[in-house]
Amino acid sequence: MNFADKLKTAVSKNNSLLCIGLDPDPALFQDAESIIEFNKAIIEATADLVCAYKPNFAFYEAFGAQGFSALKETVNFIPEDIPVIADAKRGDIGNTANAYAKSVFDNFNFDAVTINPYMGYDSVAPFIEYRHKGVFILCRTSNAGSGDFQSLSCTADGRNIPLFQVVADRASQWNKYGNVGLVVGATYPDELHLLREIYPDMLFLIPGIGAQGGDLEKAVRNGTDLIGRGIIINSARQIIYASRGADFATAARRAAIDLRELINSFR
Numbered sequence: 259m260n261f262a263d264k265l266k267t268a269v270s271k272n273n274s275l276l277c278i279g280l281d282p283d284p285a286l287f288q289d290a291e292s293i294i295e296f297n298k299a300i301i302e303a304t305a306d307l308v309c310a311y312k313p314n315f316a317f318y319e320a321f322g323a324q325g326f327s328a329l330k331e332t333v334n335f336i337p338e339d340i341p342v343i344a345d346a347k348r349g350d351i352g353n354t355a356n357a358y359a360k361s362v363f364d365n366f367n368f369d370a371v372t373i374n375p376y377m378g379y380d381s382v383a384p385f386i387e388y389r390h391k392g393v394f395i396l397c398r399t400s401n402a403g404s405g406d407f408q409s410l411s412c413t414a415d416g417r418n419i420p421l422f423q424v425v426a427d428r429a430s431q432w433n434k435y436g437n438v439g440l441v442v443g444a445t446y447p448d449e450l451h452l453l454r455e456i457y458p459d460m461l462f463l464i465p466g467i468g469a470q471g472g473d474l475e476k477a478v479r480n481g482t483d484l485i486g487r488g489i490i491i492n493s494a495r496q497i498i499y500a501s502r503g504a505d506f507a508t509a510a511r512r513a514a515i516d517l518r519e520l521i522n523s524f525r
Contacts, residue, residue: 262392262437265309266487269487274518275521276491277490278300278492279498281498282318282498283317286502290324293328298335299507303514305337310490311340312344313345314494315345334367342370344366347374347396348371351380355383359384370391371385372394372396375395375429395426397453400470400472429460440460440462444464444465444477446466447472461488464477464489474491482525
């Protein structure tokens with residue numbers, strides 16, 4: 259089953275557009291083994307509430323080789339019918355990109371990956387050629403400094419448009435297998451609306467809800483496609499750290515239920 263079909267199945271089965279970011283803060287864990295136990299508890303408590311999970315590589319790399327083992331075990335523990343997105347933000351020259359793609363898709367067995375397109379098509383192509391996998395291109399990211407480059411005015415195809423729109427145009431052109439989507443932050447709802455109007459059928463991965471202060475209602479209303487889908491709303495800290503006590507998994511489930519229902523109320 260390819261990524262798109264796997265995602266559609268999870269969205270329908272769990273009535274959910276919610277993705278949980280499995281981002282264990284190194285300051286809160288003594289070792290990689292404790293991360294595995296934490297992640298398993300979160301997954302067991304929320305697997306019927308999500309359309310995807312998204313571990314960020316940085317939080318595992320911080321623990322070295324043991325961290326990578328924890329990441330791999332986490333991916334293997336997630337039920338096979340729920341897609342897993344590698345938040346790795348890879349992007350390098352062709353032969354290096356080939357190795358990164360092999361690592362993410364063949365070694366870790368992720369269903370999708372986030373990609374930095376700054377180095378151009380040859381740095382993205384090796385990932386796209388995994389036709390059954392998803393590729394999310396960083397377009398309009400949720401962080402405060404994203405405008406340093408992404409808002410710059412560019413001349414492209416006879417138009418003066420911001421750089422993030424140029425990126426979206428290229429991503430649309432590269433989407434020959436239907437496996438390319440965009441990362442568009444909830445902190446920029448107007449840009450999200452613009453991109454949805456131009457690209458009605460592309461899949462958007464939307465970070466920035468919760469700790470980053472994105473507007474959930476605008477993100478859902480501006481991002482969803484004509485059938486109320488087409489987006490993956492990611493939340494990490496708001497859910498996995500809903501409690502710092504022994505009831506963290508129960509609290510995470512309550513937070514995930516509340517957020518899923520709130521998202522659905524805006525669809």
